[in-house]
Amino acid sequence: MVPTTAKQLCSKQRGSHWEHLVELTDDILWRSLLGILLLGVLASAVFLTFPELDITISKLFFDGTEFPLANDPLLGLLRRVTTMASGTLLIACIALLASKRLRDSVRVSRRDALLPIMTYTIGVGFVVHQLMKEQFGRARPHQIVEFGGEAPFTPAWTLSEACLSNCSFTSGEAAGAMALISGVVLCPASIRRIAMPAVFGLAVTLGMNRVLFGGHFLSDVILSMLIISAIMIGLRIAMNTLAPSTKKNLLSCEDGSRRQS
Structure with a gap:
């Protein structure tokens, strides 16, 4: 038998974490x-084998x-709307991290709230803006x-001095738009399956925007989205590895419920 207080605790944990x-x-x-x-390698x-593909697409x-x-x-x-959405997501995540009551009210875990912040900080801010854009020197x-x-x-993945700062490879805005997907876990489970393709479509649209504007090559956009996706998933795996106790507790709750029934 699972005591009443334990059942209540299990119910609360399932409500806030089990769906994820x-x-x-x-x-x-x-x-x-x-x-x-594998997609990134492909x-x-x-783009390295056919570097002229970037120019051909931009010529359109x-x-x-x-x-x-x-x-x-x-x-x-x-x-502009996409930029505002990124800012709004980060503000919401900071508020969720600061308030346990708020997290409980919307059934969101600390890891869920931390993922977008880490994705934007490490993926968009450090890897794309500091490492990629400032080091490869690809002109727009x-x-x-x-x-x-x-x-x-300059072809993709080729070091150059054609650009000195805020260069083309890879796209910062495509990275920021793709990072919005990290916020899908904050959505109610009932709309998450709809939110995921919707946010992905927005990211692809904004990325193509940059190609239409002459601000980025197609390779800048595609590789940026893949880099952020890999970082985002890698961060989630790391969070699950470093903090597995929640999952263990939830599985114990499930076992206890089955024994009781």
């Missing part, structure tokens, strides 16, 4: 991480003088000779 464990098991996470890493091989949106869609007000609005499409600029074209 069902959807984000270690097996699913590891398989997802492996799949994303995408990198394609160049009218001979400029990238006209860079001035489209609707596309500009989408860009509108800066290269083929599109009226003065800088040379």
Whole structure:
């Protein structure tokens, strides 16, 4: 028999965590991480073997003088809305971390609230903005000779001095948009399956926005999204590994409930 107080505790734990464990098991996470890493290797091989693919795609949106869609007000609005969404998500996560009562009221775990913060800090802020964009030195499409600029074209994953700061490889905004997926675990379980493809679609749309604007090459966008996805899943695996006690407690609750029934 499970005492009443224990049953209440188990019920509370299941309400706040069990849905996430069902959807984000270690097996699913590891398989997802492996799949994303393989996609990253494949995408990198394609863009390194056919570097002209980046220029060919960008030419589709160049009218001979400029990238006209860079001035489209609707596309500009989408860009701003996505930036605001990232900021709103981070503020919400900070509030959830600061208040246990708030976390309990919306049935969110501390790890769920911490994941977006870690994804933006490590993935978007450090890996993409500090390591990738500042070290590879790839000029943006509108800066290269083929599109009226003065800088040379540099293939993906190639070190260059064509750009000195805030360079093209990889896309910071595509990374930030992809990182929004880390906030899906904060949604109620009933809408999570809808929220995931919706946020992914938003990330892809914003990434293509940057290509339309002449701000990034296609490889910048695709590889940035894959890098953030790998970091996001890797962080979740690390969190599950470092703090497995919640899962063990929940499994004990399930065993206790079955014995009682």
